[in-house]
Amino acid sequence: MEEDEYRSTYDAVNQRRCIFEKAINARHVGCTQMHRFYLADREGVGCQSEDANRRCIALLERMRRDARFALQLTHIGGPLPHNKEIRVQVGGLLGIQTLVQPERASAGKVENAFDTLNRAEQRFGSIDAIPFNEVMKDIKQFQGRSRRRGFKK
Template sequence: MIDEDFYRQTYQEVNPDHCIFEKGMLTNQCLCSRNQKLLIAEREAASCTDKDAQARCREFLNTLQQQARFALKLRDAGQKLGHVKAVKVQIGGLRGLYQALHPDQTIPTPLPEVAGLLEEALRAWKSFDQLPFQDIIPEIGRWEPRRRRPRRKR
């Protein structure tokens, strides 16, 4: 078993350009042409091959987290999200954005081309601050991660 502190340090060294939507990429909830999967100590990681796309993703996710604070029941603006809430924001937010851009279409799983989706949103609304959060945030609340199957007793 690998020491978690050592793993985190190695992760930072090996994957400095981590994918902002790594949780969604690794659970096959979304896809991106700028995503590159890596193996670190027998674990998967996701890296971004485009610094401009990574910056857009970071800006979108930061804006989304600020807008979703009430829906996530967060009191403190600096409060760190747990894994489940982080995944809900990432996947639910992308699903909500897809629905806002394509209201007449069913939301696909996995969501295609995250970087392209964010570029399309910026063309439509000029800024992430201008997104229709009243349409996006409810999808964060609706989206539920896949439930783990109970372990078999041996």
């Protein structure tokens, strides 16, 4: 399947793409609102809730905007490179989880992004009221998996 054909089929199958799909597929984040599907030997993630999807999109846009300094970027004019996007998604959700569930600060994984966002909105009143200066520390510190360096024989 060519990439353009795959992408159009993916969009037809997945009407409401999970904005945290990269973090979920990297196995750092889970969510009760997600649903997994397989297409051409690849795994995709959709969202079951329009409201949750809208809130997550707003959250990720805010985290990307605020993460420019932590990622050493002057501006974000489009999609981030994969590793930086993973840092924003996973590091950001881990940071928010630490704020609302300090007992999970060292968990290294967000079990339920939907619950984490709900708790943050209950505690702070809105997405914009979350203290993102605290969250940025986690984005800056998060390191995805290390790059593999060739094969050893």
